[in-house]
Amino acid sequence: MSTDILKLAKQYSLYSGCILFTFGFIGNILNILVFTQLRLFRDNRTAFYLTVESINNFIYQFQTISVTILTLTYGDDATQRSLGWCKFRYMLSQILVLTSYYTLCLIAIDQFFSTNHQFRLRQMCTIKLARYITFISICIWIAHGILSGCFYDIQGSLGCVISNPIWQQYISSFFYPVLGGLLPIIITSLFSLLAFHNVRRIVRRQIPIARRRLDQQLTAMVLIRAVIAACFMSPFTIYRIYITKFPVSQNQSMQYAIARLIQSVFLSLINIHFSASFYIFLILSSRFRRQVRFLLVKKCWQRLKYLFHLNNNQINPENAEAFRTDLELA
DSSP: OHHHHHHHHHHHHHHHHHHHHHHHHHHHHHHHHHHHHOGGGTTOHHHHHHHHHHHHHHHHHHHHHHHHHHHHHHSSOSTTTOHHHHHHHHHHHHHHHHHHHHHHHHHHHHHHHHTOSOHHHHHHOOHHHHHHHHHHHHHHHHHHHHHHHTTEEEEGGGEEEEOOHHHHHHIIIIIIIIIIIIHHHHHHHHHHHHHHHHHHTGGGSOOOHHHHHHHHHHHHHHHHHHHHHHHHHHHHHHHHHHHHHSOOOTTSHHHHHHHHHHHHHHHHHHHHHHHOHHHHHHHHOHHHHHHHHHIIIIIIIHHHHHHTTSOTTOOSOHHHHHHHHHHHTO
16 A cells, blocks of 8 residues: 555656646746846846746756656655765755745835835835845855755665754754745735735826836736745645654655655645746736737747748838837836
8 A cells, every 4th residue: 555655656746747847947937038038127126036036946947857857767866875965955955945935025025115105215225236135145045055954864764864953953943834934925925915005005106107017017926926825835834844853764654655645745836836936927917918928929939030031021120119019018
């Protein structure tokens, strides 16, 4: 029975991992293109943060598919056979997960300040400051990940686990429930709601309509993203708190098999968080759909036609038309 459950867990991990990798690869690439290629989003701090998050999620997709391939090839993720991979895998996972979570927090905080009715607060946030904060944040999570990786070790039938009891207590009592759990959920949800409240009052201020529409669009996208992220993050966080406090040995065949199946399901939810932002924006924002359509048809397709000489007879200036259309998307 335990063998069948383990087989089911491996098959679920394989198929869900491949499907989510495919969707995540395409979605994160399109996110990066939309937020970097459209003039509407240039020098916009929220778009910058969303680009950073998409790049981070893109890297996470490759880390996840690597583990899936190892599991398919060797029957497990190989962390029980290589101490270096054991440390590196969990170190990289923590860096990418925390970078994603707290970049989402920075997005919500920045959106709150950029829509605030006080001009001083709006003026305080600049694209240069956003770059500095992002750089510092990533450095902090890299340092945290390296430190955490030092405490992972291979312990017999338990596999790759934290060997230091003090760090184990930190991980189970603070990292999973607070740093990687409640804190980013609370920060993102709170500031998204405050930004949404600001946007509802934005019509009373003398702000250009293009800027007003952009603020409304980005705030709605961030709020929806925050709610869905909280739903996907919570189950895995609860599971990791439990499994860190009560690790299951491979000698307990049935319990180990069930734990692996539960882990596979909750990991797939986390992977949805890293894969689905583009599709969430696409489904829930009609303006984002127009922006994606404009990017693919007016920019990417035109460049492909020019590259392969499929439109040699065209003499009309494309740049002026593209510029006008880009402004209309605002």
